[in-house]
Amino acid sequence: MGLRLLRRRLAASTPRMAVRSSMPWPLRWLAIATVLGFSAAVGMWAFEFGKDIAGLDRHAQEELQQLRREVVRLRSELDAARSVSSVADSLIITERVAQEQLQLQMRQLETENQSLRADLGFFERLLPAQTGDALDIRGLHAEPGTSGQWRWQVLVIQPGRQTPDFKGTLEISMSGTLGGQPWTLSTPVRQPVSIRRYLRQEGMIPVPAQVSVKSVTARVLQGTTVRSTQTFVL
Numbered sequence: 001m002g003l004r005l006l007r008r009r010l011a012a013s014t015p016r017m018a019v020r021s022s023m024p025w026p027l028r029w030l031a032i033a034t035v036l037g038f039s040a041a042v043g044m045w046a047f048e049f050g051k052d053i054a055g056l057d058r059h060a061q062e063e064l065q066q067l068r069r070e071v072v073r074l075r076s077e078l079d080a081a082r083s084v085s086s087v088a089d090s091l092i093i094t095e096r097v098a099q100e101q102l103q104l105q106m107r108q109l110e111t112e113n114q115s116l117r118a119d120l121g122f123f124e125r126l127l128p129a130q131t132g133d134a135l136d137i138r139g140l141h142a143e144p145g146t147s148g149q150w151r152w153q154v155l156v157i158q159p160g161r162q163t164p165d166f167k168g169t170l171e172i173s174m175s176g177t178l179g180g181q182p183w184t185l186s187t188p189v190r191q192p193v194s195i196r197r198y199l200r201q202e203g204m205i206p207v208p209a210q211v212s213v214k215s216v217t218a219r220v221l222q223g224t225t226v227r228s229t230q231t232f233v234l
Helices: 003-012 025-054 057-127
Strands: 135-142 150-159 164-178 180-182 189-195 198-206 211-222 224-234
Touching: 135 211, 135 224, 150 164, 150 211, 164 198, 189 198
Parallel strands: none
Antiparallel strands: 135 150, 150 198, 164 180, 164 189, 164 211, 211 224
8 A cells, every 4th residue: 555655646746748749840841941041031132232231232333344344345456456467467478478589589680690691701702802893793593483483693793802882783684485485584674783892682573474484694784884794594
């Protein structure tokens, strides 16, 4: 009996317990997420409101617009610089080509100058040492060219180194056959010449295609007097 009374007393002193129904965990997470989202929205609103009050957003927009204008200006300057660079490159290429052509022409002129010097030395050796006034035709040559024309060349030498300049006329004539009949150039080529020590002349003579040229004759006249003559036979 005493043990039962003791158990009853202990049971009466134990705190009472309340039984409640528990909330499902999906609803609990949804509630937590809603609270966190609302808190974040309130914080963002407070941040933006604070920036608007302090004028930070306005200054940021102005700086952004200024930066955009600066980017546009820099792009324009870059395009202009690229255009100038392209023009400069074109000018450099053109100048380089012009220099190469000029160098080629200079080399050609040097070659021609050397050839002329060689011809001059050859002609100098042909000049006789004795004095006199007799002209001499040397180096008469003729050959067919293009378009029914014949090319002729002649060298006239005046002997003596102290003789005065000779002034006269150089005459070039041609002869051959046309249709089996003798043919002669109707109008000989005549050129006034002035010869100091030597004279080198050349030219073209039109000849009908049916003509067979047999010989070319060069004469140097002083007035109506023939001073020298030479015939080149083909």
